[in-house]
Amino acid sequence: MFRLFLYLNILGAFLVTGLHIVEPGPEYPASKGAIWPRPQMQSIEIPYYKFDSDVLEIKVMDHDCPILSNAVQRSLAVLRDMLRIASPYVNRNAPQQVLDDDTYDGPLKSLSIYLTSPCEEYPHFGMIESYNLTIAADSTLRSSSIWGILRGLESWTHLFHLSDNRDQLHINKGEVHDFPRYPHRGLLVDTSRHYISMSNILLILDAMAMNKMNVFHWHIVDDQSFPYQSERFPDLSRLGAYHETLIYTKKDIQTVIDYARNRGIRVIPEFDVPGHTRSWGVAKPELLTHCYNEYAVDVGLGPMNPIKDSTYTFLRELFHEVQALFPDRYIHIGGDEVDLDCWESNPEFKRYIQEHNLTSVADFHALFMRNTIPLLSENSRPIVWQEVFDEGVPLPKDTIVQVWKGNEVYEMLNILRASHQLIYSSGWYLDHLKTGGDWTEFFNKDPRDMVSGFSKDINVDNIVGGEACMWTEVVNDMNIMSRVWPRASAVAERLWGHESQAAYQVYSRLEEHTCRMNARGIRAQPPSGPGFCLGA
Amino acid sequence: MFRLFVYLNILGAFLVTGLHIVEPGPEYPASKGAIWPRPQMQSIEIPYYKFDSDILEIKVVDHDCPILSNAVQRSLAVLREMLRIASPYVNRNAPQQVLDDDTYDGPLKSLSIYLTSPCEEYPHFGMIESYNLTIAADSTLRSSSIWGILRGLESWTHLFHLSDNRDQLHINKGEVHDFPRYAHRGLLVDTSRHYISMSNILLILDAMAMNKMNVFHWHIVDDQSFPYQSERFPDLSRLGAYHETLIYTKENIQTVIDHARNRGIRVIPEFDVPGHTRSWGVAKPDLLTHCYDQDGDYVGLGPMNPIKDSTYTFLQELFHEVQALFPERYIHIGGDEVDLDCWESNPEFQRYIQEHNLTSVADFHALFMRNTIPLLSENSRPIVWQEVFDEGVPLPKDTIVQVWKENEAPEMLNILRASHQLIYSTGWYLDHLNTGGDWTEFFNKDPRDLVNGLSKDINVDNIVGGEACMWAEVVNDMNIMSRVWPRASAVAERLWGHESQATYQVHCRLEEHTCRMNARGIHAQPPSGPGFCLGV
DSSP: OOOSOGGGHHHHEEEETTEEEEOSSOSSOOOSSOOSSOOSEEEEEEEEEEOOTTTOEEEEOSOOOHHHHHHHHHHHHHHHHHHHHHGGGOOTTSOOOOOOSTTEEEEOOEEEEEEOSOOOSSOOTTOOOOEEEEESSEEEEEESSHHHHHHHHHHHHHHOEEOTTSSOEEEEEEEEEEOOSOSEEEEEEEOSSSOOOHHHHHHHHHHHHHTTOOEEEEEOOOSSOOOBOOSSOTHHHHHHSSSTTSOBOHHHHHHHHHHHHTTTOEEEEEOOOSSSOTTHHHHOGGGEEEEEOTTOOEEEEEEEOTTOHHHHHHHHHHHHHHHHHOOOSEEEOOOOSOOHHHHHHOHHHHHHHHHHTOSSTHHHHHHHHHHHGGGSOTTOEEEEEHHHHHTTOOOOTTOEEEEOSSSHHHHHHHHHHTTOEEEEOTTOBTTOOBSSOOHHHHHTOOHHHHHTTTOSSOOGGGEEEEEEEEOOTTOOTTTHHHHHTTHHHHHHHHHHTOOSOOOHHHHHHHHHHHHHHHHTTOOOOOSSSSOOOSOO | OOOSOGGGHHHHEEEETTEEEEOSSOSSOOOSSOOSSOOSEEEEEEEEEEOOTTTOEEEEOSOOOHHHHHHHHHHHHHHHHHHHHHGGGOOTTSOOOOOOSTTEEEEOOEEEEEEOSOOOSSOOTTOOOOEEEEESSEEEEEESSHHHHHHHHHHHHHHOEEOTTSSOEEEEEEEEEEOOSOSEEEEEEEOSSSOOOHHHHHHHHHHHHHTTOOEEEEEOOOSSOOOBOOSSOTHHHHHHSSSTTSOBOHHHHHHHHHHHHTTTOEEEEEOOOSSSOTTHHHHOGGGEEEEEOTTSOEEEEEEEOTTOHHHHHHHHHHHHHHHHHOOOSEEEOOOOSOOHHHHHHOHHHHHHHHHHTOSOTHHHHHHHHHHHGGGSOTTOEEEEEHHHHHTTOOOOTTOEEEEOSSSHHHHHHHHHHTTOEEEEOGGGBTTOOBSSOOHHHHHTOOHHHHHTTTOSSOOGGGEEEEEEEEOOTTOOTTTHHHHHTTHHHHHHHHHHTOOSOOOHHHHHHHHHHHHHHHHTTOOOOOSSSSOOOSOO
């Protein structure tokens, strides 16, 4: 009565001349103390140390700041929690583990943190995230950036593993030299199709930090609901949210930004225009275009109206408020799936085409963006979905284009030839479901590898990263954590630096990492097959 | 940046000559006070009553028993909870809702419960579940069976809906005459591939009762782990469970059975033999067959050994213990996916074939079942997976065959022609995932309709029901609730009696039912598309 999973057993089972031998126990036993995402360079030696919170001293040797001290406290709490969670599973009858063997090198005495430059206030595109970590009785963590120190502390917690009897935490002697391959490693969360609670957003940020992801792309509003509470235009959420309580206040947003900042995560808001804006029209119908059917009957509201000055007056004020709130220099202004047919169906637009000698209805999209991008604050940089590029809308050179459709290789080549930077999402739609453990499909996609060798006149470094996308048509607080994690972890490792395919060892490491997330309150689902986590 | 969901919008959107008009707000607005699964006959009138816990009196007029009084208390708690959960969303500034309009008929004064036969101790196959419910100021609920009363009370709670201002519970005047179409309406839960906690098992039973499902098919052990704690053979779980704490004790199982009994749910254990038994062999390798590759080398353990008397001695003792624990007359003994090749590969079996003139290796399966079924206690009835029937194993006439493979219509015809009863699961594998809201696929499968008209010499009533199956390869406590619910609700409605296809109204009713489950602590995921539930 169990079918379609045979492929899962290819590694775990022994197939002999039609025989199907299944071994008992977990399909992929968890690794012990493996860092996720896999670091660029790591050496692990046999001698090990024991964590003793009474002995271990964490010394901040160079620069310091609240982001650093908060991260140190969180790391220590993680270690204490690992022991606490394991304690019900300790076998009290087992003989006390002998630690005076040759490979035990005593308790961990200290971790000295050398931050060689002052802390930056906010994470930003291109921030330094590299770090060097040396594990010894007196360990050291070094980086020239607070963000590198955060990444290093995260790795440090991953290196600890429970002893066989689960009553001690051990860490092996060794070194880690680490840095990310792609600077933009994001997760998109759609809070319009379903509202996601503040507590889950903060948990998602926790999990992102555990996976060294550094961009929370907040697709905050869309056609269905408008949960962003604007101070200048309070009716937008009062009337356009699913319910007047299902909103994000200014204070909520500041909480998210601060929580993310402490974890080295940028928060990029998306206010998708001119399409996907139907909920804006509940309070402000005049922003949107009336669409007409073939009998010239008004059938409903479509994209924003690009030929009314009042549209831009409104957008200027809204963007001004949004950009005062979000410190990130980048802002996502959408531009996908604009219903050009609606514009074409409207008699006013037909007149406009004639009067202004437009050659195509896509010119309205260009018109809209030409008028909208200058409304953004000085120094800000737009991110747009690929259609804006595809429809020939002129874009500032520093615009990042997000690729989400199929036929992605061809698309990426075109964008790179136009010398734009891009982020990749096509293969990383978390709402796309398949039976079984489907993370390997995400894992095996590498955006730079896809275009490497196709063309000489491109710079693959302009592929600056990618984002896993959690569209929430059928996802809400009930299932978002298990839908995102550990599937987005596969994307996270791909973007950080691991260049190989999903080997058996990767499966085992992801088992451990999933249990690790569970132990830290992240309801990640089983990644690959039968198994268990204790104390989650 | 959102694709593949266009089909979801067919009902929610207005497609005009290429236009794609999306309305803001939920894709399917929730119904108000609709019973799930839809009752066989229902009238709803405009006059309505208000729930007031100080006024409403529940009178048990005829027979009574603890199952009944427990159910009454649970129902009242549900109503009070509905008000409590809604209270943060009440608009305190709204004018007090006027209830002296023509259609308000005062507070609900009483519900008189007429149970016209004494309570049965345990639910059983073919139990009476029909009930009649009349909603008036003095309401009545009538059934000749405690199980019918339980179903009626469940429906009664579904009829209540919040007033527009969310501060009152209303119920409309009306009548419900209801009975199930299929007798066996089950949910299989696999607790071997992943361990499922007791608290989630009890929540699953709560949700089953909310969906009028009446069989908890407990696939308790399998190849990967053996969480059933046997008193007679404690090593089975001590060595064969994932961890010695990840087990179901005798007390746990009694708790499950009692929780289920109070909700009119039968608990049928499955001890799948002779295949899917690898975890049994951790403690008892002598039970299993040694498999050999083509070079005659031993490669591992396969199915149980049907040619050793000790296998049956062991099974007799184990089944004796299991059947003393589970009151249910039916027991599932599996029989699926037996690795016949392993039996064939073993030299001892090759000799046995020659010595006993067996014509096919499948004869070992027949031999095994012929020896095993008589080990079950008197009056017990076996359920088996379809392979047992397919491989020509002689079965007692009262055996139920569970159909799970593709090509289900011919299979069902064959089983029906052999005059066996069957339960259907092929289309109801909850581990099979598709992008989007996939419950309609489950909903649109009706096992009797699949074979109706295909043959005259069959009795479709021998299709006694079906089961949604939650195989747990990639499901554990983190995601089981949202994976099962509300997808199994589609199966529940199909089996209870709804004979139509998944219309717009069914979508709206499932929205309400999902929010209802959420409000009662069941982490059901969004069924179909964008929307929201308040207060969960």
